[in-house]
Amino acid sequence: MLYKYRNWLYNTNFSRAISKLVILKISPNLITFFGLVFGVIAAYLIYKHYLLLAIIPLVLSGLCDLCDGWVARLSNKETKFGVIFDVTLDKYVEGFVGLGFSFVTPGFLVPGYIWVIIAVFGSIIISLVSNVGAALSQEKPFKLASRFDRGVIIVLGLILANFLGDIYLTYTAVFVAAITHLTVVSLVISYYKILKNKK
Template sequence: MLDTHARHLVQPVIGGTAKFLIKLGLSANQVTWIAFLLGVSTGFLLYMNHPYLAVIALWISGYLDAVDGSIARLKQKSTPWGTLLDITFDRIVELSVLIGLGAKFPEAQFMLLLLTASIVFSMTVFLTVGALTEKKGMKSFYYQAGLAERTEGFILFTFMILLPHWLLWITGIFLVVELFTALQRLMEARRILKKG
């Protein structure tokens, strides 16, 4: 929801960072890789008892994940390969957080497994609609908005990392939000795809 409706508020900063990194000679794919490496360190940092560093790495990774797309658009070099890397790396970063939490807090593993399943469900709908529809957005495929987008996920991951005594409750809330988003996207998909 925030990615869709609040992006215009932060886009000037994202665009400025993109222009700066272009001047440094970085390509969109290079920034994607930097974001990925920072993001996957989150689970390890969490497991090694560095929750604040984990959160910082997660958010810088997420920010650079927004910047890489701006670089591609500014350089007019958006590619299907870049889109594939972006989407795949996003999921691996999320898995890193979930695996780190599961390794650190075994008592929460079942709830984390349910959350992972709900993310898979929501992303399956999201990616399938993107592949089947002819609509195009700012990205190179149709971007289905929903209650839980990347920023909401990062906010909830942050709470899960920094408030481990509330981990089961926060994971449960995240699970409900993900399932709601999946059903929201499924209903929109039914409307869009039945027209075609």
């Protein structure tokens, strides 16, 4: 949903920072790795209940996720391994952040960690369906909730939980769980229609 704002971000002064990374010959895979490092730090801070502080490395991890692809394209360093490396470390980041959440999320109908597991599980399936679907159809349909969207929701959830109580961590997990699986369903339907028309 918020994907267009990624392009807006690139067209701001942020693009100058990207250009400097290219000039410095920073490896896209190194940026991807730092995204994992920041993600692990964010997960630890969430586990220790430093919710506002956790936002800083979480945002930095997200920026690394944005930058690695842009740097790869601008420096002509796009590789198939880079794509695999990026997707793999992205899932590790989401897993670690989910693990951090699972320790501090209060229960709502079921234990809080259950909602977190459902959310992370949905995120993994989104990547699976997206990658397999794109490989089979050579198309990328509209995605209801991208990783960028989910990152924004998590940041907002951390802010609300810090000021209004931990139950907002649960609400965040429930919302992310719901929207990830709705995204999976919408992607499956979209790819079904696309592949059916290609016959």
